[in-house]
Amino acid sequence: MADEIVRQYVDSASTTGNVTMNVWRGDAGGGSFVEYELEAKEGEVVLDVIHRMQATQAPDLACRWNCKAGKCGSCSAEINGKPALMCMTRMETLPAGEPITVAPLKAFPIIRDLVTDVSYNYEVAKRIPSFNPRPKTTDELKAGGYRMAQIDVERSQEFRKCIECFLCQDVCHVIRDHEENKTTFAGPRFFARSAELEMHPLDVTDRRAILREEQGLGMCNITKCCTEVCPEHIKITDNAIIPLKERVVDASYDPVAWLGRKILRRTKASVAEARATSPVNGPPAVQPDAAVRGIPTAVGG
Numbered sequence: 001m002a003d004e005i006v007r008q009y010v011d012s013a014s015t016t017g018n019v020t021m022n023v024w025r026g027d028a029g030g031g032s033f034v035e036y037e038l039e040a041k042e043g044e045v046v047l048d049v050i051h052r053m054q055a056t057q058a059p060d061l062a063c064r065w066n067c068k069a070g071k072c073g074s075c076s077a078e079i080n081g082k083p084a085l086m087c088m089t090r091m092e093t094l095p096a097g098e099p100i101t102v103a104p105l106k107a108f109p110i111i112r113d114l115v116t117d118v119s120y121n122y123e124v125a126k127r128i129p130s131f132n133p134r135p136k137t138t139d140e141l142k143a144g145g146y147r148m149a150q151i152d153v154e155r156s157q158e159f160r161k162c163i164e165c166f167l168c169q170d171v172c173h174v175i176r177d178h179e180e181n182k183t184t185f186a187g188p189r190f191f192a193r194s195a196e197l198e199m200h201p202l203d204v205t206d207r208r209a210i211l212r213e214e215q216g217l218g219m220c221n222i223t224k225c226c227t228e229v230c231p232e233h234i235k236i237t238d239n240a241i242i243p244l245k246e247r248v249v250d251a252s253y254d255p256v257a258w259l260g261r262k263i264l265r266r267t268k269a270s271v272a273e274a275r276a277t278s279p280v281n282g283p284p285a286v287q288p289d290a291a292v293r294g295i296p297t298a299v300g301g
């Protein structure tokens with residue numbers, strides 16, 4: 001099986017030929033797909049072909065990129081209708097002999113060509129109460145640092161792999177198909193961020209009420225589309241969203257948990273206290289200036 005995969009890769013990689021690329025061109029006022037025919041070489045990724053396009057046929061084509069290594073999160077686009085990083089999508093993984101479509105992220109307002117305004121995400125990020133560690137114990141003060149179990153470190157570390165490409169935000173139907181939900185829904189990237197903080201063994205802020213009342217955790221219906229497109233393979237739904245939903249339900253509706261909190265000493269900060277620790281205390285609404293306009297469905301998408 002492995003030999004077969006290697007043989008297929010070598011066969012396709014050794015083929016240097018022309019490809020047809022349908023790239024969305026336009027701005028906030030509208031646009032359309034433009035067809036380009038150009039060379040694709042062995043081992044190239046979609047971003048290589050886009051760069052050749054800029055060098056030879058479309059010098060004014062706008063696209064974002066920085067690292068070309070799947071780490072900066074800036075080259076996000078929709079390739080053949082699927083949200084993906086252009087620098088991590090190998091040409092030979094796309095159907096041979098068929099036109100390839102490259103479109104901007106549909107969930108965010110267009111700036112120009114493949115560049116979208118993702119500032120909605122930064123506004124959501126500002127509203128999440130930041131890391132708030134408990135004071136060190138006497139032992140920890142002597143040792144000069146916190147003590148944490150390795151399993152706890154690993155649990156929140158999975159979410160630290162996020163490169164903020166916002167592919168998960170783009171694919172999520174709650175905002176992709178309903179612009180109006182951006183005022184009340186944080187989105188999968190930020191559920192992962194909240195999970196990272198909630199599950200951190202040192203953090204003492206309780207974000208559950210914010211998740212339920214302002215970040216729309218209940219609007220997620222666990223379709224797992226966000227997990228499928230994550231280039232860092234973060235199990236957003238299983239490891240972040242579902243555990244957060246369980247915590248929110250426990251906090252809001254479980255009478256035993258309610259009684260336990262009344263009897264036992266509370267160790268987490270209240271919502272009001274959490275707000276006080278948030279770097280931004282503005283209104284919860286998050287609304288970009290313009291809606292996404294004029295992007296037709298990708299060919300074959």
Ligand code: SF4
Pocket residue numbers: 171172173174187188219220221222223224225226227237241
């Ligand atoms: S699982 Fe939830 S957050 Fe992820 S894409 Fe589906 S609805 Fe959106």
Ligand code: SF4
Pocket residue numbers: 161162163164165166167168169188189192226229230231232233234236
């Ligand atoms: S969770 Fe994954 S898909 Fe979402 S922004 Fe982070 S790296 Fe990208």
Ligand code: FES
Pocket residue numbers: 064065066067068069070071072073074075076085086087088
């Ligand atoms: S260019 Fe950095 S992730 Fe693609």
